[in-house]
Every structure is written in structure tokens, then in C-alpha cells.
Amino acid sequence: MKKILITGASGLLGRYICNRLVPLGTEVYAITRMVPANPLQGIRYYPIDLTSHWFDDDLPSEVDAVVHLAQSSKFRDFPESALDVFKVNIESTARLLDYAKRVKVKQFIYASSGGVYGGGRNPFSESSNSFPSCRQLGYYFGSKLCGELLVNSYADIFSTVVVRPFFIYGAGQNRGMLIPRLIDNIAAGKSINIKGENGIRINPVHAADAAEAIVAALSLTVSATFNIAGPEVLSIREICEGIGKYIGKTPLFQLQVGAPDDLIADITSMSASLIAPQRRLLDMLVELA
Numbered sequence: 001m002k003k004i005l006i007t008g009a010s011g012l013l014g015r016y017i018c019n020r021l022v023p024l025g026t027e028v029y030a031i032t033r034m035v036p037a038n039p040l041q042g043i044r045y046y047p048i049d050l051t052s053h054w055f056d057d058d059l060p061s062e063v064d065a066v067v068h069l070a071q072s073s074k075f076r077d078f079p080e081s082a083l084d085v086f087k088v089n090i091e092s093t094a095r096l097l098d099y100a101k102r103v104k105v106k107q108f109i110y111a112s113s114g115g116v117y118g119g120g121r122n123p124f125s126e127s128s129n130s131f132p133s134c135r136q137l138g139y140y141f142g143s144k145l146c147g148e149l150l151v152n153s154y155a156d157i158f159s160t161v162v163v164r165p166f167f168i169y170g171a172g173q174n175r176g177m178l179i180p181r182l183i184d185n186i187a188a189g190k191s192i193n194i195k196g197e198n199g200i201r202i203n204p205v206h207a208a209d210a211a212e213a214i215v216a217a218l219s220l221t222v223s224a225t226f227n228i229a230g231p232e233v234l235s236i237r238e239i240c241e242g243i244g245k246y247i248g249k250t251p252l253f254q255l256q257v258g259a260p261d262d263l264i265a266d267i268t269s270m271s272a273s274l275i276a277p278q279r280r281l282l283d284m285l286v287e288l289a
Contacts, residue, residue, distance in 0.1 A: 002025075002026060002027060002064055003026070003027045003029070003060065003062060003063045003064045003065075004026055004027070004028050004029065004063065004064065004065050004066075004067060004218070005029045005030075005031070005059065005060060005063045005065070005066045005067070006018065006022060006028060006029070006030055006031070006066075006067040006068075006069060007031040007050070007066075007067070007069055007070035007092070007096070007110070008031075008032075008068075008069030008070035008071065009028075009030030009031060009032050009043070009045075009069070010032040010036050011069060011070075011071075012031070012168060012170050012172065012173050012174070012207050013069055013111070013165070013168055013210055013211060013214075014030070014043055014069050014209055015040070015206050015207075016041055016170065016207045016210070016211035017067065017069075017211045017214055017215060018030065018040050019211075020138075020211050020212065020215045021215065022040065022041070022042040022043065022257055024215075027044075028042065028043045028044070029043075029046060029059070029060050029063065030043050030044065030045050030046065031046045031048050031050070031059075031070070032045055032046070032047060032048075033049050034046065034047050035047050036088055036152075037093060042251060044096075046058065046279055047060060049089060049201040050070055050087060050088045050091075050092040051072070051083075051084050051087040056095060056096075056098075056099040056102075059099060060103070061103060062103055062149060063100075063103055063105055064105060064106050064107070064110065065105055065107040065109065065218055066096055066099075066107075066108045066109070067109045067111075067214065068085075068093060068096055068098045068108070068110050068111060068156065068237060069111045070088055070094075071088060071089065071111070072084050072087075072088040072089060072090065072140075072215075072260070075140040076140075077227075078138065078139045078140065079139070082139055083084050085139060085140055085143055086143060086184070089140070089143035089144055089146070089147050090143050090146050090147055090150070092151075093110065093147045093150050093151065093247040093265060096108075097150060097151065097154050100154070100158060101154065101157055101158070103234075104158075104278065105158050106158055106159060106221075107158055107159040107160070107161065107218065107220070108151060108154065108159070108161070109160075109161045109162075109163065109214060109217055110147060110148065110151040110156055110161070110162050110163070111123050111159070111163055111165060111214075112144045112145070112147060112148050112162050112163065112164045112165075112223050113141060113144045113164055113165060113226075114164045114165060114166035114167070114227060114250070114263060114265055115137075115140075115141040115231065115263070116125055116137065116141050116144055116145045116164065117131065117132075117263065118131065118132035118136055118137060118149070118162075118259025118261070119200070119260075119262060120261060120262065121128065121261075121265070122264075123264040123265060123266040124227065124263075124264065124265060124266060125224045125227070125269075126164070126224075126226060126227055126268040126269055128264075130187070131145060132246065140216050148162050152223070152266060154225065155223040159220060159222060159223050159238075160223045161217045161220060161223065161224055161225070161226070162224075162225040162226070162266070163210075163213070163214060163225075163226050163227075163228050164225070164226070164227050164228060164256070165205060165210055165228040165229070166202065166203060166204060166205055166207070166227065166228065166229035166263065166265045167179070167202050167203075167204035167229075167230075167263075168204070168205055168206075168207050168210050168228075168232070169204055169206060169207065169281065169284075170206055170207030170208065170284075170287070170288075171287040171288065171289075173207075174240075178204075179204065179230055179239070179281070179288060181289065182236075182239060182243060182286060183243050183285075183289050184247070184248070186240060186243050186244055186247065186249055186251045186252075187247055187249055187268065187289075189249070191250065191252040191253060191254040192236065192240050192251055192252065192254065192281070193196055193253075193254045193256055194236050194237060194253055194254070194255060194256065195255075195257075195258050195260040196214060196234035196254045196255070196258070196260050197237070198236065198238070198260070199231050199235050199236030199237055199260055200235065200236055200260040200261060200262050201233050201234065201235045201236075201260070201262040201263075201264055202234065202236075202262070202263050203229045203230045203231070203233045203234070203264055203265055203267070204230050204234075204277035204281050205228055205229045205230040205279075206228070206230065206277070206281075207278055208279060209228075209230065209275065209278065209279050210228050211271055213226070213228050213273045213274040213275050214228075214274075214278070216275050217257070217274055218275040220273070224269075224273055226269055226270050226272070226273070226274060227265035227266060227267055228265070229264075229265035229267050229270070229277070230267075230277050230279065230280065230281065231267070231276070231277045231278065231279075231280060232280050232281070233264055234282075235251065239281065239282075242281070242282040242285070243285060243289070246285045246289055247289050264275065270285040
């Protein structure tokens with residue numbers, strides 16, 4: 001793949017992917033809300049707000065692949081910002097798929113979310129076709145699942161790859177996301193709410209591992225779906241205790257009634273077809289805290 005159009009290029013995962021692609025000699029066309037204050041060298045930026053009335057006529061007339069990473073920053077604000085989420089997760093996906101067909105791309109990669117599985121005690125594999133109801137999923141994850149359906153509808157026209165990231169983390173991440181939020185709350189002496197004794201179990205993935213997996217997916221010629229997650233499973237208590245040990249602050253917990261619904265990815269397919277993730281969360285705290 002020599003020419004790649006990527007949305008959400010200024011986000012955590014997008015930055016890591018762009019930094020991987022440029023040294024490979026790839027022409028990267030990046031859709032961002034605005035040109036970054038410190039733009040990456042070798043990238044052509046297209047300042048487009050996907051929630052506005054944008055036009056794909058301004059985009060490149062020839063690309064090999066589209067990597068659609070963009071997500072609404074207002075994913076927690078339902079129902080007030082429902083249309084913002086819809087425009088980014090569904091409408092822009094439909095429009096980019098039509099653009100991809102028009103310019104005859106070879107591949108379309110769509111970043112969904114591990115959250116589409118809901119939760120449960122056992123690891124989730126991509127072969128599972130059982131998803132929670134829309135009411136259980138909520139608007140944001142429901143919109144991601146809708147995006148998957150749209151993308152997979154084009155599998156006879158070009159290769160489609162759906163990736164489902166699980167709790168991405170990395171340096172420079174928005175402090176409102178899970179891992180930075182836990183770090184900041186522990187540092188501030190705020191209690192962490194967990195269900196049961198240990199809270200949910202997850203296998204979070206470092207942005208560098210997620211980026212390497214998606215870059216590897218650009219070499220695929222078949223359509224597929226992949227969980228993108230880390231190599232170890234940790235409970236929220238284990239994560240918080242590891243953070244506390246690192247920053248020298250004992251975490252406080254507020255136990256809530258009920259059993260936790262774990263969100264653990266089976267990464268067999270990722271490890272076999274893309275890359276085997278290497279980075280472990282508690283080893284990476286040096287770049288997060």
C-alpha cells in the first residue's frame with residue numbers, strides 16, 4: 001500500500017500509525033479536525049470536521065487504502081450529542097465507503113471497538129456472532145456495530161478489515177480515558193469504584209502494538225475481523241495497585257454491589273495473522289504517569 005488515507009490521524013492511535021507508515025515510504029493523507037500545531041513530516045493534512053457538511057471532492061483522487069479511525073469526542077454525552085456520534089461513527093463511514101468505491105481502493109480498515117461484545121466472564125473471539133441488544137450496548141457501541149455492518153457490506157468490492165481495539169493506552173493520551181483517569185484519581189487520593197473485590201478484568205493494548213497490528217493488516221488481501229488487545233489480563237484492582245506502587249500512593253477503592261462483567265479479548269487471530277502484542281501495561285507506566 002503506497003497511498004493511505006487515514007481519519008482520526010491526530011488521535012493517539014492515528015499518531016502512532018502515521019509514525020510507522022511515513023518511514024516506509026507511504027504517502028499518507030490525514031483527515032483531522034484541524035492541522036496539528038506540530039504536524040508530522042511527510043503527511044498531507046486535510047482539515048475536515050466529520051460532523052459538518054464536508055465534501056469528499058477535496059480528497060485525493062487515488063488512494064490504495066482507507067484507514068477509518070475517527071471517533072466522536074462526545075461518546076459519553078448521550079443523548080445530548082447523539083447526532084455528533086452518528087455523524088462520525090455512521091454517516092462519515094457510509095460516505096467514506098462510497099468514496100473508497102469511487103476511487104477504487106484495494107482495502108478499507110475500520111476501527112470499531114471491543115465494547116461491541118458487551119461483557120462476560122470468558123474471552124471474546126471474533127467468530128462470535130452474539131452481541132448484546134442495542135439497549136444493553138448503548139448508543140455509542142451500537143453505532144460502532146452499525147459501522148461494522150456498513151463496512152462488511154462492501155467486502156465483495158474491496159478488502160474490508162474491521163479491528164476491535166480493547167482499552168488502548170499510550171503516552172499523550174486524553175486524560176479522560178481509562179488508564180490516565182485511574183492514574184490521576186489515585187494520585188489525587190480519589191477512590192476507584194469497582195464491582196466485587198477486584199473489578200472487571202481486561203487486557204489493554206499499548207497504542208504502539210495496536211498501530212503495528214493495523215499496519216500489518218494493510219498487507220492483507222482478504223476481508224477479516226480482528227480483536228486488538230494486549231498480552232496480559234488484569235483486574236482493575238491489579239492495575240490500580242500496580243499504579244499505586246509505581247507512583248507511591250495507596251489506591252482507595254469503593255466496592256459496589258454486583259458481579260463485574262469482564263471485557264477480555266481472545267487475541268489468537270491477532271497474534272497469528274498480524275502481530276503478537278508485547279507491551280505489558282505495568283511495564284509502560286513510565287510513559288503514562
